[in-house]
C-alpha cells in the first residue's frame with residue numbers, strides 16, 4: 001500500500017502576535033512547525049503502514065526552510081520526503097497551490113507507484129481555508145472524505161476503507177474505495193514519540209526537491225499573478241462588545257421572551 005501525506009509548514013500560532021498599529025502579523029522569531037492537523041495525518045499513515053505494510057511518502061510545497069518539517073515527518077516513520085519548491089510558486093492562492101501539489105503528487109506516483117490513500121490535515125492553522133485537500137482530490141477525480149476521526153476498517157482484497165467522519169449533528173461512518181483522499185481531525189489518533197532509529201535516519205536523509213524543471217508543472221498556473229484570488233485589504237477586526245446571554249429555561253420560553261421583547265431590544269441597540 002502506498003500512502004501520500006500533504007503537509008504544510010506554518011508559523012507556530014501560539015507565538016504569533018498582531019501589530020495593532022499596522023494590522024500585520026509579527027512573524028519575527030516565530031518558530032515554524034508542521035501544521036498540527038497534518039502531524040495527525042502523518043501519524044495515521046504510519047499506523048496504517050505498520051498494520052498493513054507499505055510505504056508512506058510526504059510532500060510539502062514551500063521555501064527551502066520547509067525541509068525541517070519533512071525531516072520531522074521522516075522521524076515519525078515516513079519513508080520518502082519531497083519538497084516542492086520553486087520561485088514561481090510564490091504567492092500562489094489555494095487554486096494554484098492545489099494544482100502544484102497535484103502535479104507534484106503525479107511525479108511521486110511516477111517514481112514510487114500508484115497511491116492508494118492520500119491524506120492531509122482538515123485545514124492549515126494559518127491560511128485556514130480547508131480548500132487544498134479537496135482541490136487536489138478534485139483534480140485526481142477520486143472520492144474525498146473530510147473531517148475523519150477514525151479509520152474503522154480497511155479491506156485490502158476489496159480495496160475498500162471505512163471511515164468515521166464528523167458531521168454537524170455527530171458522526172457518520174462511510175465506506176469508499178481506493179484511491180481516496182482523507183482529511184483528518186486531531187481526534188483521529190495520538191502522536192507517538194519518534195523512535196531513536198527514525199530520528200537518526202531523518203537526520204541523515206536527503207530530501208528530494210521537485211520544481212518546474214524536474215516535473216511537468218505548468219508555471220503559467222502558479223504564483224501570485226496566476227492566482228485568481230486577490231487580497232484587497234487586510235485588517236484587524238474591531239473588538240466586539242460582549243453580548244448578553246438570554247436563557248429563560250426552555251427553548252420555547254426563550255423564544256417567547258425574544259418575540260415579546262424584540263422591539264425594545266432593537267431600540268436599545270439603536271437599530272430602529
Ligand SMILES: Cc1cc2nc3c(=O)[nH]c(=O)nc-3n(C[C@H](O)[C@H](O)[C@H](O)COP(=O)(O)OP(=O)(O)OC[C@H]3O[C@@H](n4cnc5c(N)ncnc54)[C@H](O)[C@@H]3O)c2cc1C
Nearest residue numbers: 007061091093094097120121123124127128129130131132
Ligand atoms: C492571493 C493570495 C496570495 C498568497 N500568497 C502567499 C505567499 O506569498 N506565501 C505564502 O506562503 N502563502 C500565500 N498565500 C496562502 C496560500 O495560498 C495558502 O497558504 C495555500 O494555498 C494553502 O491554503 P491554506 O493555508 O488555507 O491551507 P488549507 O487548505 O486550510 O490546508 C488544508 C491541508 O492541505 C495541505 N496543505 C496546505 N498547504 C500545503 C502546502 N503548501 N504543502 C503541502 N500541503 C499543504 C495540508 O495538509 C493542510 O492541512 C496566498 C494566498 C492568497 C489567497
